Amino acid sequence: MMVRKSKGIGERHQKILDFIASYQREHKHPPSIREIGEHCDISSTSVVNYYLDQLEKEGLLERDRKISRGMRLVNNSPLGDMLRVPVMGVIQAGEPIPIPPSDFNPFTAEDTVDIATSLMPTKEKGKDLFALQVQGDSMIDAMINDGDIVILKPAQEVRNGEMVAVWLDERNETTLKYFYKEKDGFRLQPANPAYKPIMIKKTEPLQIKGKVVMVIRKMERMVA
Amino acid sequence: MMVRKSKGIGERHQKILDFIASYQREHKHPPSIREIGEHCDISSTSVVNYYLDQLEKEGLLERDRKISRGMRLVNNSPLGDMLRVPVMGVIQAGEPIPIPPSDFNPFTAEDTVDIATSLMPTKEKGKDLFALQVQGDSMIDAMINDGDIVILKPAQEVRNGEMVAVWLDERNETTLKYFYKEKDGFRLQPANPAYKPIMIKKTEPLQIKGKVVMVIRKMERMVA
DNA sequence: ATGATACTCGAACGCTTGTTCTGTGTCAAG
DNA sequence: CTTGACACAGAACAAGCGTTCGAGTATCAT
Numbered sequence: 001m002m003v004r005k006s007k008g009i010g011e012r013h014q015k016i017l018d019f020i021a022s023y024q025r026e027h028k029h030p031p032s033i034r035e036i037g038e039h040c041d042i043s044s045t046s047v048v049n050y051y052l053d054q055l056e057k058e059g060l061l062e063r064d065r066k067i068s069r070g071m072r073l074v075n076n077s078p079l080g081d082m083l084r085v086p087v088m089g090v091i092q093a094g095e096p097i098p099i100p101p102s103d104f105n106p107f108t109a110e111d112t113v114d115i116a117t118s119l120m121p122t123k124e125k126g127k128d129l130f131a132l133q134v135q136g137d138s139m140i141d142a143m144i145n146d147g148d149i150v151i152l153k154p155a156q157e158v159r160n161g162e163m164v165a166v167w168l169d170e171r172n173e174t175t176l177k178y179f180y181k182e183k184d185g186f187r188l189q190p191a192n193p194a195y196k197p198i199m200i201k202k203t204e205p206l207q208i209k210g211k212v213v214m215v216i217r218k219m220e221r222m223v224a
Numbered sequence: 225m226m227v228r229k230s231k232g233i234g235e236r237h238q239k240i241l242d243f244i245a246s247y248q249r250e251h252k253h254p255p256s257i258r259e260i261g262e263h264c265d266i267s268s269t270s271v272v273n274y275y276l277d278q279l280e281k282e283g284l285l286e287r288d289r290k291i292s293r294g295m296r297l298v299n300n301s302p303l304g305d306m307l308r309v310p311v312m313g314v315i316q317a318g319e320p321i322p323i324p325p326s327d328f329n330p331f332t333a334e335d336t337v338d339i340a341t342s343l344m345p346t347k348e349k350g351k352d353l354f355a356l357q358v359q360g361d362s363m364i365d366a367m368i369n370d371g372d373i374v375i376l377k378p379a380q381e382v383r384n385g386e387m388v389a390v391w392l393d394e395r396n397e398t399t400l401k402y403f404y405k406e407k408d409g410f411r412l413q414p415a416n417p418a419y420k421p422i423m424i425k426k427t428e429p430l431q432i433k434g435k436v437v438m439v440i441r442k443m444e445r446m447v448a
Numbered sequence: 449a450t451g452a453t454a455c456t457c458g459a460a461c462g463c464t465t466g467t468t469c470t471g472t473g474t475c476a477a478g
Numbered sequence: 479c480t481t482g483a484c485a486c487a488g489a490a491c492a493a494g495c496g497t498t499c500g501a502g503t504a505t506c507a508t
Contacts, residue, residue: 027288028296029254032495044457049497064251068292068464068495072252114340143367143441163443215441217367219387236485256465268487273467292465292494 009058015040016051017060020073030069083115083129085151090135091165091174113149115214128154129213132165141190142176148217150176152210167207168198176212239264240275241284245297254293307353308336309375314359315389315398337373339438352378353437356389365414366400372441374400376434391431392422400436 019039023031031039037048052071055061064070113131134148142163144150150165158164164179166188177188177198186206188198200206243263247255255263261272276295279285288294337355358372366387368374374389382388388403390412401412401422410430412422424430 027294029288029291029293030252032292033497034495042456044459045496046458046498047456050455064253066463066496067253068256069253070251070496116338116340140367143364143369145367212443214443215439217439217441219436219438257467258465266486268489269466270468270488271486274485290466290493294466 009060012040012042013051013055013058013060016048017055017073020061020071024073030071032069084112085115085129085131086112087131087133087149091132091139091150091176113151113216115151130154130210139176142178144176144215145217148215150212151214151216153213155208155211158208158211163212165209165212167209169205169207174209179208179211236264236266237275237279237282237284240272241279241297244285244295248297254295256293307339309339309353309355310336311355311357311373315356315363315374315400337375337440339375339440354378354434363400366402368400368439369441372439374436375438375440377437379432379435382432382435387436389433389436391433393429393431398433403432403435 016036019036020031023035023039033045033048033052036052037043037045040048042048042051052061052063056063060074062072062074129151131149131151134144134146134150137146139148140146152165155164158179160180162179163176165174165176166179167174168188175188177190180187180189180197182199185202185204186200188200190197240260243260244255247259247263257269257272257276260276261267261269264272266272266275276285276287280287284298286296286298353375355373355375358368358370358374361370363372364370376389379388382403384404386403387400389398389400390403391398392412399412401414404411404413404421406423409426409428410424412424414421
């Protein structure tokens with residue numbers, strides 16, 4: 001007989017994990033203990049429970065005891081753990097950024113992007129995130145291309161070095177720049193060193209619309 | 225009493241849909257009929273079942289009868305429809321690209337990224353996608369920064385204008401360039417017009433490792 | 449040999465949960 | 479007013495499902 005002697009994960013553990021993932025993907029809900037047993041050639045529910053307990057101790061699984069099908073994979077992100085971020089519109093030099101209404105429901109929005117929470121940087125899992133599609137090449141000095149999707153977080157506090165979407169009154173446009181606080185105001189630094197920074201005096205109004213937490217670029221289209 | 229007279233979706237239907245989505249996001253499994261009733265102020269399980277039936281007829285919900293918590297939203301993409309792409313390593317000038325072994329299991333990989341299928345460009349839903357983390361600034365002329373994650377598709381055929389990962393024998397390095405077929409060979413065009421293209425003669429060997437279908441940049445880190 | 453450990457089975461128990469049936473009040477059409 | 483569709487409530491039933499317990503087998507160290 002095959003023996004494991006409690007050293008880590010065995011073949012049967014893996015088979016169960018794979019089945020749970022597969023079942024969850026197909027049915028959108030976890031399997032029952034008995035279903036796991038059937039598909040993994042385990043005749044007794046207690047044995048499945050036995051393995052499930054071990055997987056839970058290994059930290060690979062979470063269980064809601066007493067709840068039917070109350071299990072979930074916790075490995076990395078068990079599929080299904082993603083944020084629906086509304087695409088509020090386009091960001092373009094000379095145009096203001098549209099602001100999401102308070103009653104906005106991302107689930108009924110026509111334009112949304114789904115972002116896996118595992119990809120979100122510093123646990124920006126707040127629901128107030130929003131996305132903008134970049135239009136034009138005006139942000140090319142910030143390594144952001146035409147058509148890119150930027151995920152933004154409404155700015156409450158901005159730290160030095162973060163990329164922010166700002167409304168520049170003097171230029172009458174919205175752009176993405178790196179933000180730095182200086183002694184006599186603020187410095188908005190393009191990512192490309194070849195471009196000069198924009199200095200904002202303390203007296204001038206500075207509207208920070210949000211800070212960029214992620215950039216997504218799809219490469220399907222042609223390039224001239 | 226509030227009456228609806230069977231015209232589409234009512235307030236209570238919406239409340240139930242929202243609760244299911246919310247519950248699913250939090251618990252990773254659907255709620256029970258009784259749980260729906262409690263959180264939607266419905267005292268009878270039969271009434272919940274009554275609404276669930278209607279939602280199913282509207283095509284907004286699917287149900288596995290007789291199965292506990294056997295329901296799923298079918299709206300757009302009810303959370304959970306994403307691809308797990310293995311991160312094979314880093315791409316770096318002077319280093320070869322690691323190739324995924326055939327028995328590679330993305331579910332047990334230590335390093336993966338989850339991409340919503342709704343974000344994938346031209347239905348590149350093949351499971352042979354892989355990801356690389358860019359190291360260094362060598363690809364900065366392709367608008368790809370240090371730390372970016374590029375999603376690649378193994379190249380079988382490459383069309384003009386697509387960005388590909390190529391191994392340059394003469395330079396002994398791997399880079400990302402736009403690909404063009406010319407009369408006497410191939411032209412590898414940097415995204416930045418300030419840089420000159422690299423011409424490859426037909427006689428020279430050209431190893432295309434894959435073409436880029438997506439770029440993801442997290443913005444958590446500081447910038448000098 | 450002997451005990452400990454790992455693993456497996458089967459069955460019974462009891463809570464969870466979906467289903468169904470009866471009944472009530474409202475409202476519009478006939 | 480009667481009728482019927484509609485929106486509910488409550489209770490009871492049956493199946494689904496997690497849990498627990500007793501017992502059996504194989505491997506290994508002592």
